[in-house]
Amino acid sequence: MPEVREPKKKTSIETKQKILEKGFELICKKGYHHINCIDIANYAGVSTGSIYQYFSNKKDILISGMNKYLTEIMFPYPKNNTNKTKEEIILEFIEESLKNHKKYKIQHEELISIVHQDKELAKLYQEKELELTKEVVNYLKENNIILENSLEKIHIMLSLIDNLSHELTYHHHKELQEQALITEVIKLINEILK
Numbered sequence: 001m002p003e004v005r006e007p008k009k010k011t012s013i014e015t016k017q018k019i020l021e022k023g024f025e026l027i028c029k030k031g032y033h034h035i036n037c038i039d040i041a042n043y044a045g046v047s048t049g050s051i052y053q054y055f056s057n058k059k060d061i062l063i064s065g066m067n068k069y070l071t072e073i074m075f076p077y078p079k080n081n082t083n084k085t086k087e088e089i090i091l092e093f094i095e096e097s098l099k100n101h102k103k104y105k106i107q108h109e110e111l112i113s114i115v116h117q118d119k120e121l122a123k124l125y126q127e128k129e130l131e132l133t134k135e136v137v138n139y140l141k142e143n144n145i146i147l148e149n150s151l152e153k154i155h156i157m158l159s160l161i162d163n164l165s166h167e168l169t170y171h172h173h174k175e176l177q178e179q180a181l182i183t184e185v186i187k188l189i190n191e192i193l194k
Contacts, residue, residue, distance in 0.1 A: 018044050018045075022043050026039060027062055029106060040061065070128040071128065086143075086193055087186070090157075090186055094161055094182060094186070097164070102169050133155050147193060153192050161189075
């Protein structure tokens, strides 16, 4: 098997990116255990050899896709926007989380399923979650929101938002009113961030 390399040319970078995006998409659609690198190559429209130029195996594609997904999609937060009120920031977090949970519903479901089955991926997930929490703490500091026990409070805040997103994307309990849920989560987060 050839040595995995980091692409330098624009076309090679694009090929690796295409493999990553299509591979992760296929893993999420069909399930990690139901596909192989040949399936990924066919789905991405590249040769199987191209896959092994940039990735060791399908788990390498999954881990790369998971890193991208967790950073850009699952745990999004408004960056480089300072001078916002606490309420504006909370609402933006909720809106971004809801938007991405709905847009990437299949990916989220498969990713969570895989994370519960694989200790290495669970560790990666937890590391990304903590990394994001620290980034949010710094983001709030940039907006002059300084908290005692900031990591713990932000972790709780993000968990509440994630839980809200799950309710409104997957569970849909008929007895619960969407706007009332959002309002109550905002109230709770405001209390946490005092």
